[in-house]
Amino acid sequence: MAKIDTEEVSSKLRIKGIDLNRKAISITNFIGSKQEKDFLEPANCEGFGRVRNFKLSTSEGWPQNPLPILPAAKALGLTPDSQIRAQVFQNSVCNWRCWYCFVDFSLLKGDEKHSSFLTADQLIDLYLKEENPPSMIDLSGGQPDLTPEWVPWIMESLINKGLHEKIYLWSDDNLSNDYLWKYLTKEQIDMMLSYKLYSRVSCFKGIDEKSFSLNTKAEPDLFVNQFKLCRRLIDTGFDLYGYITLTAETNTDFKTAITRFLDLLQAENEMFPLRIVPLEVKMYNPLAPRMNPILEDMMKGQYDAIKIWEEEINKRFSEEQRHTAITEVQL
Numbered sequence: 001m002a003k004i005d006t007e008e009v010s011s012k013l014r015i016k017g018i019d020l021n022r023k024a025i026s027i028t029n030f031i032g033s034k035q036e037k038d039f040l041e042p043a044n045c046e047g048f049g050r051v052r053n054f055k056l057s058t059s060e061g062w063p064q065n066p067l068p069i070l071p072a073a074k075a076l077g078l079t080p081d082s083q084i085r086a087q088v089f090q091n092s093v094c095n096w097r098c099w100y101c102f103v104d105f106s107l108l109k110g111d112e113k114h115s116s117f118l119t120a121d122q123l124i125d126l127y128l129k130e131e132n133p134p135s136m137i138d139l140s141g142g143q144p145d146l147t148p149e150w151v152p153w154i155m156e157s158l159i160n161k162g163l164h165e166k167i168y169l170w171s172d173d174n175l176s177n178d179y180l181w182k183y184l185t186k187e188q189i190d191m192m193l194s195y196k197l198y199s200r201v202s203c204f205k206g207i208d209e210k211s212f213s214l215n216t217k218a219e220p221d222l223f224v225n226q227f228k229l230c231r232r233l234i235d236t237g238f239d240l241y242g243y244i245t246l247t248a249e250t251n252t253d254f255k256t257a258i259t260r261f262l263d264l265l266q267a268e269n270e271m272f273p274l275r276i277v278p279l280e281v282k283m284y285n286p287l288a289p290r291m292n293p294i295l296e297d298m299m300k301g302q303y304d305a306i307k308i309w310e311e312e313i314n315k316r317f318s319e320e321q322r323h324t325a326i327t328e329v330q331l
């Protein structure tokens with residue numbers, strides 16, 4: 001199957017995802033989507049938002065997930081709980097097509113049938129109109145960094161409404177482009193860095209070139225690009241965390257692949273593996289029509305991979321380092 005031309009697709013989707021004149025972002029409306037069937041609570045904010053409970057607990061045998069619970073609690077000055085309620089918004093464009101994505105692919109192409117352009121003020125007003133709005137907002141996707149202006153525009157709106165010390169912001173990205181530095185001004189990046197209640201998470205997709213490409217449908221050589229982009233985000237000064245999806249075929253040499261993955265990552269930042277949380281891929285509604293025997297096998301492979309991942313982390317870091325809270329791991 002033809003691979004995605006990430007550069008070309010990204011630039012086309014950026015055009016579909018942002019209205020620079022209006023300072024508006026194309027936001028997904030969940031009504032009628034397959035993704036909506038997985039929600040525990042109905043979509044809110046007139047269909048443009050949803051409330052998600054992020055939980056520390058995972059499946060039996062899988063490591064706990066402290067993201068974004070610990071960074072949010074730290075920023076908000078709260079004692080961490082076992083879960084956190086967050087208001088989630090999704091931009092409507094993504095340049096990759098991960099088979100395990102819990103978003104319908106029809107919600108990732110800037111399709112006007114499933115999205116509308118909303119300014120930051122419009123989004124925040126919708127959120128404030130909800131009963132008991134959560135004190136955390138997750139700007140998700142899609143790939144938010146195709147339209148990196150989204151985060152500073154939301155910050156501006158929160159600052160203007162006097163809410164910047166009350167609402168924690170969290171945004172995702174898939175380590176696929178350098179748009180943050182290409183399209184934001186120095187002032188916008190400085191504002192993001194000085195916004196106290198903000199952290200970001202970057203998602204590594206796969207453990208080697210082959211699994212990365214099978215997972216995302218992007219060219220395999222973009223696998224190594226993820227490490228450079230991660231380093232650039234750290235060096236820019238963001239409070240950065242990571243996820244990794246470990247889905248790979250069961251005939252993968254997991255030992256070799258994961259050792260190399262961690263070597264490549266530690267060459268950029270020695271401590272960053274301790275800020276990464278492996279994510280278990282599960283069967284969400286939008287996945288069913290995409291599945292085939294190779295993907296079923298990759299789903300199984302993640303359970304072989306997690307054992308090697310944990311072994312390697314145990315070898316590379318002392319017990320004290322491994323038990324340091326994720327927010328206190330110094331990069």
Ligand code: SF4
Nearest residue numbers: 094096098101142174
């Ligand atoms: S990068 Fe994220 S939003 Fe895009 S397809 Fe993959 S999982 Fe879905």
